[in-house]
Amino acid sequence: FRGGGGFEGEPGPSLQHTATRLGKIFQKAEIEEEAVLRAATDLSALDDDRLWELWLTAGKLSLMVEQCVGATEPAYLAKYAFQLAQQANTFYHDYHILSESDAARKQFLLTTAAVARRALVESMELMGIPRPAVM
Numbered sequence: 001f002r003g004g005g006g007f008e009g010e011p012g013p014s015l016q017h018t019a020t021r022l023g024k025i026f027q028k029a030e031i032e033e034e035a036v037l038r039a040a041t042d043l044s045a046l047d048d049d050r051l052w053e054l055w056l057t058a059g060k061l062s063l064m065v066e067q068c069v070g071a072t073e074p075a076y077l078a079k080y081a082f083q084l085a086q087q088a089n090t091f092y093h094d095y096h097i098l099s100e101s102d103a104a105r106k107q108f109l110l111t112t113a114a115v116a117r118r119a120l121v122e123s124m125e126l127m128g129i130p131r132p133a134v135m
Contacts, residue, residue: 012129018085019124019131021092022117028098029110036107036114045108050094054087054112058119065126074127081123088116 026033046052057080064080067073097113100106124131 015081015085015120015124015129016132018088018092019117019120022088022113022120025092025097025110025113031110033114033117036110037118039107039111041107041111042104043108045105050087050090051112054084054091054116057084057087058115061119061122064123077123077127081120081127084116084120084123088113088120091116 064077068076095109097109
């Protein structure tokens with residue numbers, strides 16, 4: 001998938017790569033991901049359909065887990081995680097978070113990255129996919 005780093009066809013490494021890539025944003029910004037999630041964020045910057053789609057997809061994790069359990073079909077979670085990773089990679093590629101000059105917009109983009117990463121990491125944990133610190 002776009003910006004996936006050469007792991008096409010390998011969902012586990014693709015998910016790991018995306019989670020690691022998003023995590024590096026916080027390292028470079030020298031801010032803890034949890035601090036970003038706790039900070040007040042102006043959601044009026046949620047003015048782009050692609051950003052809405054990423055937020056909505058990230059917010060569907062618990063629904064996907066319920067569907068997996070109800071249908072005894074773990075593949076739903078794998079499909080969900082792959083879709084989320086694709087959207088997160090597009091976001092990473094298209095939005096230059098660290099060089100954003102508007103402080104409120106930068107905070108919003110950092111929050112978007114944190115929300116997407118949290119859902120991706122939780123999905124990986126549920127599927128038993130380890131999260132490496134570096135790739």
